[in-house]
Amino acid sequence: MDNGSANLGLNFFRSPCEFIAGAATVDSLPPISLPEIAFIGRSNVGKSSLVNALVGQKSLARTSQNPGATQQLNFFSIGERLMFVDMPGYGYAKVSKTQKGIWDHLIRFYLAGRTTLQRTFVLVDARRGLMETDIAFMDMLDETAVNYQIVLTKADNVSQKDISAVLQSTKDALKSHAAAHPVLLVTSSETRLGIDTLQEEILPFVLK
Numbered sequence: 001m002d003n004g005s006a007n008l009g010l011n012f013f014r015s016p017c018e019f020i021a022g023a024a025t026v027d028s029l030p031p032i033s034l035p036e037i038a039f040i041g042r043s044n045v046g047k048s049s050l051v052n053a054l055v056g057q058k059s060l061a062r063t064s065q066n067p068g069a070t071q072q073l074n075f076f077s078i079g080e081r082l083m084f085v086d087m088p089g090y091g092y093a094k095v096s097k098t099q100k101g102i103w104d105h106l107i108r109f110y111l112a113g114r115t116t117l118q119r120t121f122v123l124v125d126a127r128r129g130l131m132e133t134d135i136a137f138m139d140m141l142d143e144t145a146v147n148y149q150i151v152l153t154k155a156d157n158v159s160q161k162d163i164s165a166v167l168q169s170t171k172d173a174l175k176s177h178a179a180a181h182p183v184l185l186v187t188s189s190e191t192r193l194g195i196d197t198l199q200e201e202i203l204p205f206v207l208k
């Protein structure tokens with residue numbers, strides 16, 4: 001008899017979710033426990049919305065139309081078998097230099113050292129494609145050997161033709177990033193486009 005994990009399907013993402021911890025400093029990171037999936041990207045790119053879309057909820061993670069909504073690393077347990085880590089965005093102009101430095105250190109410390117981190121999704125706005133801050137962040141991930149996968153967000157705002165162009169230019173750019181996963185994902189938290197595919201990508205990491 002198996003324990004049910006062999007049959008784990010996308011219904012897993014409907015498991016009860018719980019806010020576990022918010023860490024604004026390295027010292028307040030929760031102890032390692034479950035496999036973790038991190039969501040990072042420019043401020044306002046749709047990280048918290050994507051976390052909500054993945055678990056089919058509206059307000060597990062706080063979202064806002066104003067950038068700078070997420071101010072710490074927020075840990076959410078899904079069915080006590082997986083942890084989503086929703087991060088503060090980079091590239092937010094209104095944050096003080098001191099605060100930027102603290103987040104930068106915290107995010108680097110977490111990404112480079114967290115032994116339970118399974119996958120880092122770097123979110124990129126499908127309307128804009130890769131921007132300078134994204135490239136700089138990806139360079140840092142390459143240097144610290146943290147594997148990551150690009151997820152285009154807000155695809156509902158973009159025509160199919162423009163998506164194809166952004167996909168192509170992003171794919172070309174990834175060739176010079178050693179730690180980038182070659183497969184790009186296109187999503188919309190609004191229409192749920194690509195959410196199933198992203199769930200499929202995450203499923204192998206769920207605690208068996």
Ligand SMILES: Nc1nc2c(ncn2[C@@H]2O[C@H](COP(=O)(O)OP(=O)(O)OP(=O)(O)O)[C@@H](O)[C@H]2O)c(=O)[nH]1
Pocket residue numbers: 042043044045046047048049050062063064065066067068069070071087088089090153154155156157187188189190191
């Ligand atoms: N049209 C559209 N809007 C979206 C989508 N995802 C998020 N948004 C909107 O984009 C804004 C920012 O979303 P958040 O999820 O708060 O973005 P974030 O990356 O967590 O932002 P910070 O925490 O500030 O870094 C909100 O107004 C969302 O409603 C999407 O797929 N389509």
Ligand SMILES: [Mg+2]
Pocket residue numbers: 047048049062063069070086087088
């Ligand atoms: Mg957020």
